[in-house]
Amino acid sequence: MLKLAGVGAGYGPVQVLYDFDLEARAGEVLCLLGRNGAGKTTTLKAIMGLLPLSGGTVTLNGADITALPAHEVPKRGIGYVPQGRRLFSELTVSENIEIGLMARGNGRATRARVLEMFPRLSERLDQRAETLSGGEQQMLATARALCLEPSVLLLDEPTEGLQPSMIQLIRETVEAMRAQGVAIVLVEQRIEAVLTLSDRVAFIENGHSREVVDTSDLTAASPLLKKYVGV
């Protein structure tokens, strides 16, 4: 579904990713795992066209999307929930969702479906996003990305700083998306969440792609985790 082949990317003269390969399949959760600064968020930004690539290709269902302008990438069906949520704080919950409906989706039906997944947001439609709790903000950021009806969803540390009940809700959402055949690329630091949520784990080290393993082959004491994450 989503494939990165030989991708090189970075920030100006600083190269972060080197000859990076990754493949996410439909209906699976692929977790990108590595130490801080390994290049996980950079990978997501490279997929979204937010960083110029110094080499390699990004393809979605066989179509090359490498050279697309950044605002065209979501229209092809890739949703991105960045770390720290980044909502439009002055807009209301309703307006945040509306703004997510533009690129794809059939308006009202999509809106209703998304709100059904997050009933708590339905109760706060006229509330400004900045007044929501951390968990509700994460819900809204995820809901907004789902408005695109993505076939690939990129989630950057979605459970960061959330209380257990909210983490559970995010999990359920991820599982529901997976069941719908969406390919999910997850950046997550909490090993317990990685082991319970993902189907495969792709390790990343200093901007290089390393082993890709089935999660069922991993345990909390796996030497791979010690090698690439240090736990």
Add this chain to the structure above:
Amino acid sequence: MSLSARSIALHMSLIAILFILCFTLSDYHQGNLARILVLATYAIGYNVLFGYTGLLSLGHAMFFAAGLYGLGLPMHLAGLAPLPAFVIGVLCAALLSALVALLALRTIGVAFMIVTLMFAQCVFLSILYFGTWTRGDEGFVIPQAARQIMGLDLTDPTTRYLAALLLFSTALLITARIMQQRFGHVLIAVRENEERTQMLGYDVFRHKFLAVVISGSISGAAGAAYGLLFGYVGATFASVQYSIFPLLWVLLGGAGTTIGPLVGAVFMFYLIDYSSGFTNAYMLIAGVALVLLVLFARSGIMGEIRKRWVPWLP
């Protein structure tokens, strides 16, 4: 009551109050308020770019001047009627803003401020350079006889006030409507986080371009109306001072609020008017008021009201 209904009620009430004031104020204050309404329209235009889209321009006087001279020169040199001259004024501002947007939007932040300032200086110096036609620094007067539209004498104080109110109301309602629609929400989204807006599939450059053109056109309409209603066209209106004024009015009144530009313009106008009555150092008083507002009401008057008491305020 829904947010949209509240917004309509608020704006219509404001327009109704301004209409009633036309018949209750003294001649002096009626004249002042007519001028303020035109300048507040200019600030509404500025607010579209700065308050909603987050682009700080230091050259908006060029759009005001484009409207002013776009109206004034055809009337002064060719004896054109006011209505087509007004349309030409607005078109001049729209064209200039499109041109400036194409070039200036290649930059961001401080560079955008500097580029807009430089463009405005080019316009200002061009007005002085082509003094044969523009009468340079001195400017020119549009005679009273020429300022008539369909039998209405725009030099009559009440007619002038009502014309200024019509202009202001149109700009206010258009802006309020735009900001309730998805296009307006995208402008706010661009201001808050350009990258995130792109990630939702929006062409940020296109939205910023349209914001500059809408902002420039409203500012140009204010400039054209100023020439028509007050009968004077001069280079002062293209100077950097007139680029700073709308920034101050919007900051004072509340950036990103629909009523803020009017509140800021009224506040600043009357603060200077009142303080100049008892001291020559009236700009010092205005400066102190600004410092106090920045210290204690960073979001401006309407912005603070929204933040503290009326969260639905548009």
